[in-house]
Amino acid sequence: MNNKTIYKLTTILFLAAIVLPNIVQVLDLESGFINNENRKHRSLPKLNLKDPITSIGKFKNYYLENFGLKTILVNNYINIKSNVLNENPIPNRVAQGKEDWFFLGNNNNNVLNNSFGNDPFVEKKLANTVNYLGKLKKYFDSKNIAFYVVIPPDKNKVYQEYLPFKLDQNPTKLEVLKPLLKKNAGIEIIDLSFPLLESKKEHKLYLKTDTHWNYYGSYVGYASTIDIISKNFSIHKVSINDFELINKVYNRGDLTKMINLTIEEPSISIKKKTPSKAELIIDSRKTVHYKNKSQTLKTILFRDSFANAWIPFFNESFGEIIYHRNYVIDKKEIETFKPDIVIFEIIERNINLLGNGNTN
Numbered sequence: 001m002n003n004k005t006i007y008k009l010t011t012i013l014f015l016a017a018i019v020l021p022n023i024v025q026v027l028d029l030e031s032g033f034i035n036n037e038n039r040k041h042r043s044l045p046k047l048n049l050k051d052p053i054t055s056i057g058k059f060k061n062y063y064l065e066n067f068g069l070k071t072i073l074v075n076n077y078i079n080i081k082s083n084v085l086n087e088n089p090i091p092n093r094v095a096q097g098k099e100d101w102f103f104l105g106n107n108n109n110n111v112l113n114n115s116f117g118n119d120p121f122v123e124k125k126l127a128n129t130v131n132y133l134g135k136l137k138k139y140f141d142s143k144n145i146a147f148y149v150v151i152p153p154d155k156n157k158v159y160q161e162y163l164p165f166k167l168d169q170n171p172t173k174l175e176v177l178k179p180l181l182k183k184n185a186g187i188e189i190i191d192l193s194f195p196l197l198e199s200k201k202e203h204k205l206y207l208k209t210d211t212h213w214n215y216y217g218s219y220v221g222y223a224s225t226i227d228i229i230s231k232n233f234s235i236h237k238v239s240i241n242d243f244e245l246i247n248k249v250y251n252r253g254d255l256t257k258m259i260n261l262t263i264e265e266p267s268i269s270i271k272k273k274t275p276s277k278a279e280l281i282i283d284s285r286k287t288v289h290y291k292n293k294s295q296t297l298k299t300i301l302f303r304d305s306f307a308n309a310w311i312p313f314f315n316e317s318f319g320e321i322i323y324h325r326n327y328v329i330d331k332k333e334i335e336t337f338k339p340d341i342v343i344f345e346i347i348e349r350n351i352n353l354l355g356n357g358n359t360n
Helices: 003-031 052-066 070-084 111-115 123-142 173-185 193-199 215-229 254-258 305-314 331-337 348-356
Strands: 094-096 102-104 146-151 243-250 265-272 278-283 287-292 298-302 320-324 341-345
Touching: 094 254, 102 111, 102 254, 111 348, 123 146, 123 173, 123 348, 146 215, 173 348, 193 215, 215 265, 215 305, 298 305, 298 331, 305 320, 305 341
Parallel strands: 146 341, 298 320, 298 341
Antiparallel strands: 094 102, 243 265, 278 287, 287 320
């Protein structure tokens, strides 16, 4: 085979590699003839001639999300990087640490940089956060409602020794926010870093393959939060001994999923030894509502996915509790439900997003 033939074949293969995903995409969109992506395609964005730059941007994002064979191509790339080259395929999304610990990478709100204090608060964001939470505190005070902000730490803060690198430690966003919030808004953040760092001597508190804490970690966070709130209220704190701890194998790590790995690790689930008196009222994607006739206080908990594991514990401490998967305050709901307590729970890496909150 001469050089000219090799050149032609290379050119044809190169063009085919570029064109084939687009042919697959057209066939899939028009007829569903090929559907190996296991994904639902979004509709093509509409062209707005009055704002062509925005339209082009939307089309670019649409294409990047939906081009044909995306899943196959991405999966093969990840497999080659992981299994052939023995490299982390997406280091900005997932950091592989020591002893099979996995951590979120900087693609998620600069979480690794922040754990070493190398991602300082933008001054405007810091001011917005203090201002927003301060306004909420004044509103809740006017309604005689206690307001608490609870911050669970990221796994890379509690298990920093397993990170793949070590940097000089500077003040983190949370360490900067705490004194300002106390001084300017009268809010003392419930920082769960301290009890978790202390308790990790006794149990593993976070999943190795996942961003979240396990039930041991979530119980430590729950108990510490209730201890603080109990300074102002009489609250029943359920014991971990009230639950049966069931050993299980966990293989659904959100971190390892990102890099196409399935790794099994020992974990636990829980089951209350005696039937809970908490009754489910509403269970939707964004809102869960329980009533427990054995308790009295009413609470609304605005939260993220970290509080999923809190629900069995908090249900035993409050007479009625609404869990919202957002941080939007609906004043009509507040004034109708009339909670005794409102709690904001938000993972540390996202505290700079609190300044984006709003009320209805």
